[in-house]
Amino acid sequence: MRYINCGFERKMIKLLFTGVLLQVLCSFATQKVKTTLYYESLCPGCHEFIKDQLVPTWKNMSDYMLVELVPYGNAQRNYSGGHWHFKCQHGVLECEENLIHACAVDLLQSRETNKLLNFINCMVFHSDLELHKKTSWCIKNAEIPERKIIACVGGPKAESLILSMAEKTESVTPDWLGVPTVQINGVYNPNEQEEIVDNLKSIICKYLGNPQPDICNQV
Template sequence: MGLWFLTVACSSLWVGLGLGGAPCKYPPHLWCSSREIAQACKAEKQCAKVTSAPQKADPVSISLYYESLCPACRSFLVLQLFPTWLMLGDIMDITLVPYGNAKERKGATKWEFECQHGPDECLGNVMEACLIHLFEDMYFPLIFCMESSANVTQNLPTCMKLYRPDISLANLTACVNGDLGNKLMHANAERTRALNPPHKYVPWIVINGSHTEALQSRSQAALFKMVCDLYKGEPPVACLDKKSPFPHSQQYSCLNA
């Protein structure tokens, strides 16, 4: 009795709205089941409102230009960028460019690099460039693991066992020591030199294609809140709490000499 009454009531409501004209031979609960039925029953507009999902906005784009042993870069990546990505990854687009304040010159057979914090930083940079290239779906946790450890370069085997035990370290080693790693670092050097404005320090943070001192300061202070504020779509649940879940980071940098 109740179901019959509800069906009749719904039918009366739709007809009262000017829907379900003479050509319509379908009950109201089928009017939005296909485009043809919606057209026959003159219910296209109403069905569009019922069935259309809210449009997703573009993700907030964050590009980090950094070097593997810079304390300020490590602090931002470990304390701000990675935790924010864990909670808001669905509305973020992350790009990591490990190179920073390094210098390159053309050698006899390959590019040669001089890094701000010495040869071990050059090794860390190429390791992370190879991780990004080889493990597109899983590189960020690996880089976080390296950057949060006491020794960035020596901790890679442990990080691989934690996050990618199914992958042999040999592929990564071949990249690091071979032509591929050298080409990846040269590409990162070119991307870093192409920055506009040119970078003066690292971490150098580019938000939605732009770098300003205001965006840099805001990113280093409270990246999570900034991403929530910049996202134009329906905010995820994590953004509904007005307080940032992470403490503000110290705002310091490694200057480009």
């Protein structure tokens, strides 16, 4: 005769149920909307979006967002003498600042979005300051390793970084319409751009679906 340890079986069933429940809860907890911003470092409209929409929305909804920054915009590129050369809409200073932003993105985006957005927001807020002065100040303010940014800007990786930003920007479909441009979950929807620029939070909540976090019900 086979004796069944009912207490043991009940414990196993309880553990299995708990594991499944945790998986379901975690799937809700980790649901995130990817927000990709294509912009230029000296674009006034981009500055407004970063200050008024992207950063405040991130501060309130960072648990539900993934942010990707692509600093390039309406720049142009050509290949000569074995290297890529870039011409930016707002001149040489914008190309220099785009590169600084790109280096910060490369250093921080995958693991320290808070620091990255603090740095970018600082650069935008102090846009009237001389480039090197505001860069140094904002690096310290965001607690970023300055030597790594300097090494990136002046190193062999700089050209390939900007090239990668160019290629990402040029891949946006439908046709590129200007900056700021935002993709949600990797998709560019021209019909949503106006609402994104005016109320990014509502778009994030829309893509989160149900059940929605409490922040989505707050004015």
